[in-house]
Amino acid sequence: MIGAGRHVFSAILVGMLVTSFVVAIWTGVETDSGWVALGWAVLTLVVLQVGYVVLIISLMLNQIPKTGAAASASANPAPPLHGDGVSL
Template structure:
């Protein structure tokens, strides 16, 4: 997945989290908080995926 696709998917996922939290709690602040948490988790996952890809590429070139 390239970066523009990731941004679209991350935005959609955070919107779904915010909407579902708002509908469940009725609080815009809880919805915003959960959306931020979802964005952070997704960004960390993307970063770890990139690190893994780089690590695999380095292992292949050193063999």
């Protein structure tokens, strides 16, 4: 599973860099300014990184087990009708 995590991270990193590169080229063509293109590329990287951090935090918060009233509200209050179906 560690290798899969590295693959996902590298795919996200490549996607961020490609997106930033496309924004830099597009902005450079539209404005004829390398500095404006660089600024927009950096801004794109910052926005994408903030979005990535928010995604990771939300995924981590969804993994925390519920306790107290939240757990009892989401649990099925009705017991199973026939157990596991094994008769002795």
